[in-house]
Amino acid sequence: MLYVVILFLWLALLLYLVMGGADFGAGIIEMFTSKPNKMRTRQTMYNAIGPIWEANHMWLIIAIVILFVGFPVIYTTMSTYLHIPLVIMLMGIIARGTALTFRNYDAVIDDMQKVYNKIFVYSSFITPLFLGIIAGSAVSGRIDLHATDFMSAYIYSWLNWFSVSIGFFTVALCGFLAAIYLIGETNEASEQKRFIRKAKLMNVAAVVAGASVFAASVAEHIPLIQWVFGNIIGIAAVSLASISLILLWILIYRGKRYIIRVLAGFQVTMILLTTTYKHYPNIVILKNGGYLSLINDHGADKTIVALGSALLIGSLFILPALVYLVWSFQRKPQNIKDQH
Amino acid sequence: MDNFMAARSQMALSLGFHIIFSCIGMVMPFFMAVSHYLWLKTNKPVYKNVTKAWSKGVAIFFATGAVSGTVLSFELGLLWPEFMKHAGPIFGMPFSLEGTAFFIEAIALGFYLYGWNRFNKWFHWFTGVVVGISGIASGILVVSANSWMNSPTGFDYINGKYTNIDPIKAMFNPAWFSQALHMSIAAFAATGFAVAGVHALMIMRQKNINFHKKAFRIAAVFGIVASILQPLSGDISAKMVAKRQPAKLAAMEAHFKTEEYSPLIIGGIPDVKNKKVDYALELPGLLSFMVHDDFKTPVKGLDQIPERDQPPIAVTHYSFQIMVALGMLMMGIGVIYLIAQFKKRNWFDKTWFLKLFIAATPVGFIAIEAGWTVTEVGRQPWIIQGIMRTKDAVTPMPGIGYSFYLFTAVYLTLSVAVIFLLYRQIKMVPEIYDNTKPSTH
Ligand code: HDD
Numbered sequence: 157m158l159y160v161v162i163l164f165l166w167l168a169l170l171l172y173l174v175m176g177g178a179d180f181g182a183g184i185i186e187m188f189t190s191k192p193n194k195m196r197t198r199q200t201m202y203n204a205i206g207p208i209w210e211a212n213h214m215w216l217i218i219a220i221v222i223l224f225v226g227f228p229v230i231y232t233t234m235s236t237y238l239h240i241p242l243v244i245m246l247m248g249i250i251a252r253g254t255a256l257t258f259r260n261y262d263a264v265i266d267d268m269q270k271v272y273n274k275i276f277v278y279s280s281f282i283t284p285l286f287l288g289i290i291a292g293s294a295v296s297g298r299i300d301l302h303a304t305d306f307m308s309a310y311i312y313s314w315l316n317w318f319s320v321s322i323g324f325f326t327v328a329l330c331g332f333l334a335a336i337y338l339i340g341e342t343n344e345a346s347e348q349k350r351f352i353r354k355a356k357l358m359n360v361a362a363v364v365a366g367a368s369v370f371a372a373s374v375a376e377h378i379p380l381i382q383w384v385f386g387n388i389i390g391i392a393a394v395s396l397a398s399i400s401l402i403l404l405w406i407l408i409y410r411g412k413r414y415i416i417r418v419l420a421g422f423q424v425t426m427i428l429l430t431t432t433y434k435h436y437p438n439i440v441i442l443k444n445g446g447y448l449s450l451i452n453d454h455g456a457d458k459t460i461v462a463l464g465s466a467l468l469i470g471s472l473f474i475l476p477a478l479v480y481l482v483w484s485f486q487r488k489p490q491n492i493k494d495q496h
Numbered sequence: 497m498d499n500f501m502a503a504r505s506q507m508a509l510s511l512g513f514h515i516i517f518s519c520i521g522m523v524m525p526f527f528m529a530v531s532h533y534l535w536l537k538t539n540k541p542v543y544k545n546v547t548k549a550w551s552k553g554v555a556i557f558f559a560t561g562a563v564s565g566t567v568l569s570f571e572l573g574l575l576w577p578e579f580m581k582h583a584g585p586i587f588g589m590p591f592s593l594e595g596t597a598f599f600i601e602a603i604a605l606g607f608y609l610y611g612w613n614r615f616n617k618w619f620h621w622f623t624g625v626v627v628g629i630s631g632i633a634s635g636i637l638v639v640s641a642n643s644w645m646n647s648p649t650g651f652d653y654i655n656g657k658y659t660n661i662d663p664i665k666a667m668f669n670p671a672w673f674s675q676a677l678h679m680s681i682a683a684f685a686a687t688g689f690a691v692a693g694v695h696a697l698m699i700m701r702q703k704n705i706n707f708h709k710k711a712f713r714i715a716a717v718f719g720i721v722a723s724i725l726q727p728l729s730g731d732i733s734a735k736m737v738a739k740r741q742p743a744k745l746a747a748m749e750a751h752f753k754t755e756e757y758s759p760l761i762i763g764g765i766p767d768v769k770n771k772k773v774d775y776a777l778e779l780p781g782l783l784s785f786m787v788h789d790d791f792k793t794p795v796k797g798l799d800q801i802p803e804r805d806q807p808p809i810a811v812t813h814y815s816f817q818i819m820v821a822l823g824m825l826m827m828g829i830g831v832i833y834l835i836a837q838f839k840k841r842n843w844f845d846k847t848w849f850l851k852l853f854i855a856a857t858p859v860g861f862i863a864i865e866a867g868w869t870v871t872e873v874g875r876q877p878w879i880i881q882g883i884m885r886t887k888d889a890v891t892p893m894p895g896i897g898y899s900f901y902l903f904t905a906v907y908l909t910l911s912v913a914v915i916f917l918l919y920r921q922i923k924m925v926p927e928i929y930d931n932t933k934p935s936t937h
Pocket residue numbers: 639646671674675676678679681682683685686726727729730731733734735737819820821822823824826860861863864865866867868869870871
């Protein structure tokens with residue numbers, strides 16, 4: 157059952173990265189859109205994510221609940237030493253969720269919209285940035301359980317080149333996902349062109365941030381290269397990801413709107429796979445070589461069995477309903493705003 | 497501000513904020529479902545308009561409830577890591593089921609809010625009902641986690657180690673039923689009164705009377721029924737508290753002396769130093785009767801509880817008095833409504849009747865905050881009753897005071913924003929939802 161729980165944790169993270177990521181990315185794209193086009197982008201975006209944003213955001217909750225029920229030591233260690241970035245991320249989540257809803261449900265349309273838009277756009281950027289920083293910090297080996305001063309316990313645990321680069325990489329990835337997704341959401345050629353340009357921009361940004369991640373890992377003695385290239389799964393995943401990226405760009409220009417989404421999702425899956433496979437099951441790597449492991453640091457066996465069963469039974473209800481939700485709103489794309 | 501106080505205040509603030517939104521998110525879907533049903537049955541457009549107007553309000557509350565809930569699931573670890581390290585695996589079961597309930601709720605909400613004219617009309621209505629049911633389910637589950645903190649079961653605590661963990665038994669701890677029942681009814685009572693109050697105000701201002709009257713009826717009926725049941729379930733809760741947390745009961749009652757014919761103390765100002773209550777109404781024997789079903793058997797007082805295990809007495813006592821007083825008030829209004837319903841139908845047009853409901857708009861929520869203060873402050877100094885002290889659970893990170901100020905600022909801003917948005921929703925009713933003025937919506 158432990159493996160069922162771990163699988164669910166991994167899937168929840170993956171789905172949060174893909175679905176939630178595209179969702180954050182929509183705000184990032186809006187940030188990089190010129191004024192005259194903002195309104196249309198916003199509309200396209202809202203039609204795409206309106207019905208599912210609450211559900212997207214649930215993957216994070218599922219991951220957190222799995223952590224604190226099943227792996228309490230991992231949860232509490234991270235929340236103690238990464239307190240500050242977590243609080244910033246939470247502020248981002250609050251600001252973004254409320255701004256998105258407020259701007260859409262405010263009965264009076266006036267200058268307040270500008271305020272909502274600003275908050276929405278900035279928080280769409282901040283949240284994945286810190287999410288990435290938190291993920292990076294977990295494996296950067298900077299969490300020091302024996303630290304005695306404030307800075308090394310609560311600041312340097314996350315404020316370092318490696319973690320911050322991962323943060324920017326995450327932002328670029330979210331933007332890329334969103335651009336790819338939005339290409340398929342509009343029928344206007346000029347708008348599609350704009351989204352393709354955004355996808356390019358984000359792709360370049362991801363490559364730059366990725367290079368920075370590797371450079372930082374070398375400078376800071378994090379065996380990232382070994383995790384990625386030191387094993388057959390890693391090499392296979394990286395190769396598949398590269399091939400699929402080329403394919404993705406060919407298909408974008410052929411106007412295939414749905415298959416490119418699958419390929420973009422595949423990219424993210426491969427990235428998560430390579431980065432988690434080699435150091436699995438040690439998801440938090442501590443200073444001085446210690447680590448917290450999914451296999452060793454889990455809660456009582458009975459709890460794991462109960463948690464696994466709850467997840468299995470829950471997914472029987474959730475997955476079909478979620479698929480039906482996404483499918484119904486894909487099938488009849490129409491202007492949602494007119495509906496209420 | 498010292499770290500420990502700051503952490504407690506931040507937790508209290510976040511929960512106190514979240515509870516308002518979660519109650520509304522839990523109960524409003526039922527109001528909408530009723531109004532929606534009436535529309536489907538009668539085809540009167542006013543019901544459709546009420547449903548749609550409410551659904552916009554709900555979307556705003558939902559988003560705020562969802563984000564503040566997300567914050568809470570992190571805050572448990574951010575503020576109380578030592579607690580979560582041990583408690584997580586024990587009381588986690590309801591949280592993992594709650595995850596499922598939230599998820600279903602979020603999916604159903606997507607269908608409901610965006611599904612007008614897209615689906616079979618009964619399927620669409622049904623998704624609204626699912627939102628309500630899964631909301632209630634998640635409320636019950638999270639309260640069962642809280643009740644575990646009041647009556648920890650499902651593990652053995654030996655030499656500081658938690659062994660023999662049984663998460664199912666922990667979930668069905670002795671307090672879960674009374675707390676979950678009381679909380680669910682409270683949510684209906686508070687939301688019913690609040691919504692009815694707002695619509696009563698609009699009726700009195702002679703605005704869109706037909707629309708607001710229909711809305712008022714639906715909300716009021718839910719609120720009235722719940723507020724009549726509430727004291728009954730409160731009695732069950734009090735008996736449970738007496739059994740498992742005598743210190744909390746004694747603090748609620750400011751009951752200092754253990755003696756035969758223990759009095760029920762109503763109101764008054766507890767004088768903790770001299771161990772007495774000034775200016776209170778004392779009804780001899782009644783507390784004994786409520787706890788033990790006979791007037792004589794003594795009820796354990798604060799004199800039998802070591803000082804270091806006593807909760808803050810004044811706060812607990814005042815909060816309890818406030819909750820009970822407001823509960824009685826709401827029940828009284830409920831009875832008046834029932835009389836009007838069966839006999840004096842013309843009361844519905846009288847200003848005093850409307851004013852009564854307008855004045856009662858916030859009382860349910862005040863009672864809820866007071867009730868939670870009783871439960872949570874009354875559990876002090878324990879975070880897990882009798883097992884772990886709150887001060888041993890707090891995070892080692894210094895400077896939580898700043899985090900508390902930040903959260904206070906954010907929650908204040910959000911509260912203002914939500915009120916502002918609701919005000920604008922209501923202001924726009926004549927233009928968007930009143931069928932006497934045709935509109936495209
Ligand atoms: C509309 C709100 C409301 C109203 C009118 C009442 N309550 Fe209440 N009460 C709550 C809302 C609430 C609550 C906020 O929902 C609490 C906090 C925890 C819980 O389970 O319910 C609560 C807790 C609570 C507790 C503590 C339970 C515990 O610690 O486990 C007791 C003993 C009572 N209530 C008793 C009463 C009585 C005798 C009432 C008589 C009128 C009453 N309540 C009215």
